[in-house]
Amino acid sequence: MSAPARSQLEGLGLSASCVDVLRHLWDYLDDEMTPRGAERLRAHIANCGQCRGLEGYQSSFLDTLAQLRSEFDAPTELRQRLADKLKGQGCGCWAKVRGES
Amino acid sequence: MTTATHATLTLPGPTSGAAGVALDVSASTGTNRDAEFEREALPWLDDVYRFALTLTRDESDADDVVQETYLRAYRSWHTFIPGTECRRWLFTICRNVFLRSRERQRPTVDLEDGEQDALAAGSVYAAARERGYDDLYATLDLAPALRDALDELAEPFRSAVILVDVEDMTYESAAQVMGVPIGTVRSRLFRGRRLLQEKLVTVAEDLGFATASVGVRR
Structure with missing residues (x-):
């Protein structure tokens, strides 16, 4: 997909403030903005239906991505193999890899 | 309690009898x-x-x-x-x-600072809204499709998305893991997200998640 088509962005009814939100929305949702910058975006989103819709859409997307962090435990067999190898390296905590005290 | 000590430990070499390794x-x-x-x-x-x-x-x-x-x-x-x-x-x-x-060289993809893809996210949303997909993630369980799409996503975008969005790392931490500047992480991350979103809209269409033809969805 090429750079955003101006007509599509204009179709969203974006103001200059809206474009600013768009430019920084990912940083905002990732908590990577300064407090002042985040507050500026938050204030605009609270008063702009267009940007509120965009923020909701992107936020839902990130929530779905975060669901992929399902609980994957390292298999028992892997723990045993790793314990054996660490023991071979002289590691004194090899038993702890298998969950033993 | 940690004891700071300067010492050299010689590990035995392999069974072939080669010299040990000083660690x-x-x-x-x-x-x-x-x-x-x-x-x-x-x-x-x-x-x-x-x-x-x-x-x-x-x-x-x-x-x-x-x-x-x-x-x-x-x-x-x-x-x-x-x-x-x-x-x-x-x-x-x-x-x-x-x-x-994988015998891969360190990725040399050199993107801009992510501004284009950040702006492009707006186009993705605009296109989704035109087709009535603006509540896509709230309406469909797309986690399985997203997992597949993530598996298919090319490096280095996939690593960036995994580290930040799945493993919940900051840009700085992800940058250190990937050995690239923070700006590069941002650009790879935003591009990866855009590619995933475009893929998911296709998945939704394939699932018949049509709108105009079937009226209001809720």
Whole structure:
């Protein structure tokens, strides 16, 4: 997909403030903005239906991505193999890899 | 309690009788080192396994990567700086092990700072809204499709998305794991997200998640 088509962005009814939100929305949702910058975006989103819709859409997307962090435990067999190898390296905590005290 | 000691430990060589390896253990010695490794590194085994699995997309390969990661971590434990994020350190080793196993060179994709893809996210949303997909994620369970799309996403975008969006790392931490500037992480991350979103809209269409023809969806 090429750079955003101006007509599509204009179709969203974006103001200059809206474009600013768009430019920084990912940083905002990732908590990577300064407090002042985040507050500026938050204030605009609270008063702009267009940007509120965009923020909701992107936020839902990130929530779905975060669901992929399902609980994957390292298999028992892997723990045993790793314990054996660490023991071979002289590691004194090899038993702890298998969950033993 | 850690004892800072300068010492050289000579490990026996392989059975062929070759000379042993002198290992610098100046950061800590013996049981202290093992206690530190146990306390700092072992708790992240499940996380490292999950990360390796998302990178390799194969349980057997992930096993190999995890084992090599921890062996390298143990051998180079003296290079770990106490007080820093061990999880990030382990992820860095893991990713390097993975890349070496694929005999890939370090990615040289050099994108802009992500501004284009940040703006392009607006177009993705606009297109989704035109087709009535603006509540796509709230209406459909797209996690399985998203998992498939993530598996198919090309490097280096996939690593960026995994580290930040799945493993919940900051841009800075992800940058350290990937060995690139923060700006590069942003650009890869935003591009990866855009590619995933475009893929999911296609999936929704294939699922018949049409709108105009079927009226209001709720």
